[in-house]
Amino acid sequence: MSETSASSPNPAVQDFYPEDVAHCYGCGRLNEHGLQLKTVWEGDETVSRYTPRPYHTAIPGYVYGGLIASLLDCHGTGGAAAAMLRREGREIGDGEAPRFVMASLMVEFLKPTPLGPELEVRGRVVEITDRKVVLEETLSAEGVVTARGKVVAVRMPESMVQRANE
Numbered sequence: 001m002s003e004t005s006a007s008s009p010n011p012a013v014q015d016f017y018p019e020d021v022a023h024c025y026g027c028g029r030l031n032e033h034g035l036q037l038k039t040v041w042e043g044d045e046t047v048s049r050y051t052p053r054p055y056h057t058a059i060p061g062y063v064y065g066g067l068i069a070s071l072l073d074c075h076g077t078g079g080a081a082a083a084m085l086r087r088e089g090r091e092i093g094d095g096e097a098p099r100f101v102m103a104s105l106m107v108e109f110l111k112p113t114p115l116g117p118e119l120e121v122r123g124r125v126v127e128i129t130d131r132k133v134v135l136e137e138t139l140s141a142e143g144v145v146t147a148r149g150k151v152v153a154v155r156m157p158e159s160m161v162q163r164a165n166e
Contacts, residue, residue: 012038013082016097026074039078046079046123063113068147071121072137076151079123080133104152113146131155
């Protein structure tokens with residue numbers, strides 16, 4: 001489980017996703033087996049923190065790359081929701097958060113990510129429209145950036161919401 005809610009006084013956007021679309025393995029608060037990543041604002045950046053478990057290993061001492069991609073993915077969709085709320089003149093907690101899904105994820109693995117320390121993902125919005133948010137992200141361990149990502153997140157299509165309600 002993510003440590004963000006315990007280490008940040010700011011509300012997490014994922015806590016305000018509608019219940020019918022809050023089951024994502026990476027960030028869904030209703031997925032008891034998932035990562036339950038939480039995304040908050042710190043100034044003009046979105047931030048998520050997560051401490052990998054021993055089973056998130058690639059080789060002894062290092063984090064599996066798929067976890068890094070998942071953290072960038074779910075931080076990106078959470079960051080997109082937070083950014084859209086601000087664009088609409090709302091803050092996290094002012095009603096339900098809009099739900100976004102990944103349209104594109106680019107990950108650059110810059111150096112091995114150590115297993116053990118808390119990982120921090122930071123995002124910065126570089127483009128926002130009514131339907132799409134583009135974020136540039138970094139993932140760091142103990143202050144050292146080990147991966148970089150670029151996310152294109154789009155509003156969840158109505159067809160996905162309807163399927164979730166069936």
